[in-house]
Amino acid sequence: MGERIENHIILDCKPAGQKIQITVDGKKIPAYDGEPILSALLAAGIKINRYTVKRHEPRGLFCGIGQCTDCAMVVDGIPNVRTCITPAHDGMVVETQDGLSKEVRHDS
Amino acid sequence: MIHKDVLVIGAGPSGLSAAIEAGKAGADTLLVDLNLKAGGQLFKQIHKFFGSSAHHSGTRGYEIGSLLLKQARDAGVEIWLQSTVIGIFPGGKVGIERGLDNGEKDLVTLKAKTIIIATGASENAIRFKGWTTPGVMGAGAAQTMVNVNHVRPGENIVMIGSGNVGLIVSYQLMQAGCNVVALLEAAPKVGGYSVHAAKIRRAGVPIYTSRTIIEALAGEDGSVCGCVTAAVDDHFQPVPGTEETLKCDVITLATGMKPTMDLVKLAGCALKFHGPLGGYVPIHDERLETSVKGVFVAGDSTGVEEANTALDEGKIAGISAAEELGYISHEDADAMRSEIWSRLDSLRLGPFGERRMKEKKAMMEEYSETVKVPAAFQ
Ligand SMILES: Cc1cc2nc3c(=O)[nH]c(=O)nc-3n(C[C@H](O)[C@H](O)[C@H](O)COP(=O)(O)OP(=O)(O)OC[C@H]3O[C@@H](n4cnc5c(N)ncnc54)[C@H](O)[C@@H]3O)c2cc1C
Ligand code: FES
Numbered sequence: 001m002g003e004r005i006e007n008h009i010i011l012d013c014k015p016a017g018q019k020i021q022i023t024v025d026g027k028k029i030p031a032y033d034g035e036p037i038l039s040a041l042l043a044a045g046i047k048i049n050r051y052t053v054k055r056h057e058p059r060g061l062f063c064g065i066g067q068c069t070d071c072a073m074v075v076d077g078i079p080n081v082r083t084c085i086t087p088a089h090d091g092m093v094v095e096t097q098d099g100l101s102k103e104v105r106h107d108s
Numbered sequence: 109m110i111h112k113d114v115l116v117i118g119a120g121p122s123g124l125s126a127a128i129e130a131g132k133a134g135a136d137t138l139l140v141d142l143n144l145k146a147g148g149q150l151f152k153q154i155h156k157f158f159g160s161s162a163h164h165s166g167t168r169g170y171e172i173g174s175l176l177l178k179q180a181r182d183a184g185v186e187i188w189l190q191s192t193v194i195g196i197f198p199g200g201k202v203g204i205e206r207g208l209d210n211g212e213k214d215l216v217t218l219k220a221k222t223i224i225i226a227t228g229a230s231e232n233a234i235r236f237k238g239w240t241t242p243g244v245m246g247a248g249a250a251q252t253m254v255n256v257n258h259v260r261p262g263e264n265i266v267m268i269g270s271g272n273v274g275l276i277v278s279y280q281l282m283q284a285g286c287n288v289v290a291l292l293e294a295a296p297k298v299g300g301y302s303v304h305a306a307k308i309r310r311a312g313v314p315i316y317t318s319r320t321i322i323e324a325l326a327g328e329d330g331s332v333c334g335c336v337t338a339a340v341d342d343h344f345q346p347v348p349g350t351e352e353t354l355k356c357d358v359i360t361l362a363t364g365m366k367p368t369m370d371l372v373k374l375a376g377c378a379l380k381f382h383g384p385l386g387g388y389v390p391i392h393d394e395r396l397e398t399s400v401k402g403v404f405v406a407g408d409s410t411g412v413e414e415a416n417t418a419l420d421e422g423k424i425a426g427i428s429a430a431e432e433l434g435y436i437s438h439e440d441a442d443a444m445r446s447e448i449w450s451r452l453d454s455l456r457l458g459p460f461g462e463r464r465m466k467e468k469k470a471m472m473e474e475y476s477e478t479v480k481v482p483a484a485f486q
Binding site: 003004005008009010011013015034035036038039042043047048049057058059060061062063064065066067070084085087089 | 142143144190192211230231233240241242243244245246248249250252253254255257258259260261262283284285329330331
């Protein structure tokens with residue numbers, strides 16, 4: 001399981017943003033304002049971001065720089081949000097994405 | 109519609125230094141990057157750089173990034189972050205998904221007199237059974253997590269590939285408190301510099317050569333819990349009976365990079381395959397102009413190299429774009445470029461550099477034979 005780095009031989013790892021909370025699949029987890037959503041998820045041990053459309057296979061962090069879309073999730077009701085390059089804000093509601101997640105768009 | 113003299117796409121070392129030169133010369137310059145931070149690959153690099161003082165040797169990558177960002181601001185460059193260039197259309201029109209301060213996105217079309225494409229490279233993946241399992245990721249992704257976001261992607265890492273990226277990222281993962289279980293290399297010997305390999309070995313990490321991964325194993329939760337490795341023969345084929353299982357929760361792939369070609373393709377630039385440069389690259393002349401007039405390239409997107417060469421190529425592209433628009437005279441631009449080219453030649457020495465230098469020169473020759481004069485934007 002991943003966790004936050006507190007002491008680093010070179011880097012100053014003091015978080016830049018304020019401590020906030022986001023909700024992931026109904027569960028509240030801590031995060032820092034402005035950090036990529038994916039960082040908060042990894043720190044909380046969450047490694048699966050979405051399931052593929054046809055075969056329902058799990059996907060998670062792969063490129064970390066917004067190129068591959070494996071980390072896409074439903075954020076505040078919007079599907080296909082790349083969590084590795086989208087900053088977290090207080091009260092954000094994040095859900096594991098199932099396939100294309102069109103239903104969510106219709107529901108909201 | 110917004111009008112700009114120079115649009116620089118990508119704020120890595122090459123894009124930043126291109127924007128600085130164009131801005132300093134007086135061109136109205138916009139620098140766009142899709143990331144949250146400017147600096148490109150530099151921001152994930154925390155080791156001290158090699159090279160000469162003109163190339164910030166001894167300075168850590170992320171410090172160079174901050175320095176360049178400040179210089180760009182001082183040169184009057186406008187910077188849009190979290191903004192992705194999604195299309196280049198006839199006549200220099202560019203579509204940008206612009207990130208706004210409130211987190212929303214806005215679709216913007218702008219017209220640029222010149223465009224510098226500095227979009228860098230992307231990591232190559234290798235395919236094996238289970239390679240899409242969460243926990244299998246690019247070495248760059250793991251590096252971004254520990255060095256930029258200060259989060260460990262997992263505890264026990266198996267690194268695939270022993271080029272400089274594989275070696276350096278392994279070391280940095282250890283600095284971040286991860287346990288690197290092993291490093292696998294399919295070739296018979298280590299690919300990167302021996303100083304980097306020695307550091308890894310001293311830390312007690314086994315480097316297995318002539319061995320590769322054949323399967324990623326998934327645990328009950330669906331993410332990686334181990335991998336199966338096998339020795340390979342002279343044709344890189346796994347040898348039956350040599351399988352071994354390693355326990356790990358992360359598998360990182362450091363199996364090379366290739367230049368990103370999406371935007372140069374959209375702009376209609378002529379491409380050519382050059383293996384030592386990482387794959388297809390847009391052919392260009394000494395001014396770094398592509399086969400399309402007013403479209404320049406620089407950095408890893410013209411061939412995967414290093415931050416130093418990216419910095420210098422960016423400078424050349426920035427100077428040439430400013431020259432194209434009349435902000436710098438041809439004589440001055442020529443003089444500035446030739447100084448940078450001789451520095452670049454001295455950088456491109458050593459076993460890896462020389463091969464790339466030869467390839468770049470061959471490519472520029474192809475350009476002068478096939479393109480001669482760049483065509484107007486179609
Ligand atoms: C592990 C590792 C170690 C390294 N160590 C060294 C070293 O010791 N010394 C050295 O000299 N070099 C080193 N390098 C290499 C060096 O970092 C790269 O060669 C250099 O960063 C390339 O610069 P660039 O500007 O061409 O591309 P990048 O730094 O990759 O920047 C490209 C930028 O373009 C942006 N972009 C891409 N597409 C779009 C789009 N459509 N719209 C908007 N923006 C876009 C990206 O977000 C990115 O910020 C290392 C690289 C790695 C991975
Ligand atoms: S991990 Fe590839 S886009 Fe986020």
